[in-house]
Amino acid sequence: MxxxxxxxxxxxxxxxxxxxxxxxxxxxxxxxxxxxxxxxWDERNKGQAWTDAELRVVLSDAPTQENCVKHAQAFGRGYGSIEQIYRWAATDSVTIKAKGRDTDSFTQQIKRVAKELGWRA
Incomplete structure (x- = not known):
């Protein structure tokens, strides 16, 4: 067509x-x-570390399916990776600690960047 x-x-x-x-x-x-x-799509960066700048871009948009696809394609990541960033950004510290992820550097990085952007959890 x-x-x-x-x-x-x-x-x-x-x-x-x-x-x-x-x-x-x-x-x-x-x-x-x-x-x-x-x-x-091309997931050339799957499994690679995220930069603060990349996380800022992701967390500056609303956590919609469209934005998950957009960012996954833009950064060469999997769809679930973007979803995970939004989930950890919105998860309170008590739950993170209960899940044993309070010492995880990726979770800490997401929470730090989310806090800089004014996310509340």
Whole structure:
């Protein structure tokens, strides 16, 4: 399909769906995210240490599926790695200690950068 044909098909779907535009947008992004997760991308930095600057970029965006895919692709990481950053940033110190991750340097780095950005947990 050409770009024009794709646009036409999408407009027809939006017009004929009978759904509110916000719901169509949500469904569209879910399909795009699911497709990207299924097809994958270059994970050249998987398992490598994160820099504070990279964590700042990730934690400066909302923890949505779209942002997880965007950052995973941009930094050559796995989707789960980005999700994990958001989870640790939002986890309180009592829970981190209870899970035995209070001495983990990666968790400490995430919490430090998250605190700099004003995250609360």
């Amino acid at each position: 050409t770009k024009r044909e794709v646009e036409k098909a999408l407009k027809e779907i939006v017009h004929n769906s009978g759904l509110e535009i916000g719901e169509v947008r949500r469904i569209f992004w879910k399909v795009v995210v699911d497709f990207e997760k299924e097809t994958g």
